[in-house]
Amino acid sequence: MSNLIHSLIRISAFLGKEIAEVVRQPRLILSLVLGPFLILLLFGIGYKNEPRAVRTLFVADPDSPLAQQIEENAASISPQLIYSGVVPDEQTALNRLRQGSVDLIAIAPQDAYQTIRNNKQAGFTLYHNEIDPAQAGYIEYLGQIYVDEVNRRVLISMVQEGQTETLDVQAEIKDARSNATRMRQALQTGDVLTARMYQQRLNANVTNLSTVLGASAALLSGVEQNVGSSGENTENQDIIAVLAELQQQTGDSADNPVSQSDTSEEISRLDKVDQDLNQLEERLSEFQRISPDVLVRPFTVETRTISTTQMTAVDFFTPSVIVLLLQHIGVTIAALSIVRERRSGTMELFRVSPVSSLETILGKYLSYLVFGAFLAAILSLLIFYGLRIPMLGAWQDYALVCLALLFTSLGLGFLISLLADTESQAVQLAMITLLLSVFFSGFILDLRYFWEPVRIVSYAIPATYAINLLQNIILRGKDIIPLFMGGLLAIGVVLFITSWLLLRRSMARR
């Protein structure tokens, strides 16, 4: 019992000492708490969560129709594409790009019309001067949007022309319907010759219709086939089908010229032709009513979140910043701790005194956990109440994750401290840990972007687990995910045992 009390007193020695030492450095506390808060605040104020505008210079033959269209359309194509003019030669444009007066050069294809006629796609060439792969990707994406938009406009103009042409089709349908009526009248009066004449005219009408309607009908039919018609229209046939049936009816008539004996069969066929013509007229009216924009771009997308809160970029980064900061504090103070004791000579005092390596490491863990928890509490108050970051989960879960993270980070720091020979080495290793965490913990880049074997590095970093846990608690309102909490604590326990064994070796007789 007495031994246990003595042991507890020895452990408490570090608690008092470490906290007193830290309290003597108010600037350190201020920088550790206020620093990250101010960084987040500045980030919140300064970060524009909108796509960057790109100054774009076009290269095209000034006399080409494409150049005129570029000038007409460029300004209205995308708000992110700022039209900076059209120049005739590539070199001038590239010089301006190098000087930085424009961000993007778009070179229009030479003789686009002839290229397309030769069954080839006409390509725009884009030049940029970005070194950031993300920005280069953005430029590429913007270029794709631009080309899609140009293609869309071409299609719209084609559809508009198609719709204009269908106006002429109305007259043809009317003529066909009139010829069908007269053929029926002739058949009813037994005037076979007149009936044959109108039969030939009707056939001619249907042939004209199929010719004129070809492109538009195929377009509408394509939309219908890809989208699938809704329930109420399932009985309706598309224009192509109606035309086909009409051709079949009139074709049958042509193959079998009207005779005196089969007038009743011919009249019933004419009834069917009438129906088909009505249906065709109806479908064409429908086609004309649909906006060309809807026809060439029938689908749009709207994304919705099932999260109950609308997150800003600051909200999203807050859990990661808290995690990185707590990890860095834990790693740095622990990393400096033992190496400093060793360098200053106090470790020699410990080795002579009754304090054991376990008591030493426990005392240090306890001291820094208390200090870290205090910092985390102040930082959290500032962030959640100062910056009004939403907290959807439970505070106790948040606190548990912070403590687990501090425990594990301290272990990492002590390991560094026991491996480093000097304080500068310890600081360097702590900085490398921070850098590693920035890249591999999911702070900036989603872990899914990494090659799977490399993800082992990610899952060796405490921050990876803690970021995931805190994002789920703070931003999704979820409970602690046992797998991630288990992973974080398992690393912490391994680091604790390793640090203890290394310290024991360091304090042993040699």
Added chain:
Amino acid sequence: MSEHVVEATPVGGLAIHANNLTKKFLEEFAVKDVSFDIPVGKIFGFIGPSGSGKTTTIRLLTGIYEPTEGQVQVLGKAPKDFTASIREQIGYMPQMFVLYPDLSVWENLNFAASLYGMNPVGRRAKLTPWLDFVELTDHKTKLAKNISGGMQRRLALAATLVHDPALVFLDEPTAGIDPVLRSKFWDRFRDLQSQGRTLFITTQYVGEAVHCDIVGVLVAGQLVALDTPEALRKRAYGGEIVDLETKEPITFEKMFQIQNMDFVKGRIRPVGTNRLRIIVDEASTAIPDLISWCNENGLSTESVSEYVPPFDDVFVQIIETEQEKQGAQSGAADE
């Protein structure tokens, strides 16, 4: 500060027993075949130049280092078998100031007390006398970094003693401090001794040997002398020293006669024309004989007194003697 009693008096009344203690770093001897016994309650002075192996010896005794060869028992136990309770009876003051500069004098003392498991209840009452002992009571709220070097040494001494150790290792406690403070330190050490503690003190100041009960002289890792200060002094010169001064010049013939006297040991050394430095068996018996001889031989004595050489001289003499001995041994080995 308690009126101290050594709690665990080791068998045979020895606080430390070292036998052929040897420590090698790689192939180099830091300490070689060092043997000594230190009885409980004595001040043992370990004297030697910088790099002679004093700190290594302390580290071997306190269990920081493991000996390459030899045995050591401290408070009856080998350092590898030290229990927490044995460690609680040992105080250690390293050569450098290793306490925390950002803690106050009081906080440093409190930390040291906690490190030795001292109960927080009533701790203040136990620490305050130690603060008085090292005269730092008025400075207890000052940060350690803001006090003078001398005060830092005193703080380190207090931190070494707060847990009331029976055996205290002090590694060059007086290094780098002024003579007045050094003298005060030795007063404190004697106070500690009077409380029954055993002190193992290393020093580069040879003159401080006089304050010790037993002195070990360490040169290049080897213990070249181990004795009381008086015995060492005698051993260094082959006897006690008497200075004889006459009114008349001392002729060569008379010098020869003195040299041949029974109580004279070694060669006499003229200092000027009418003064001799003579090494004798016992100064107290030699002085009356010398006065009688001078009267009988027509010499008027101006003064006859015992000369007590400073320990620096004793140390130099011991080293020279040791080197001569080693030279003779190596010469004999060569032959």
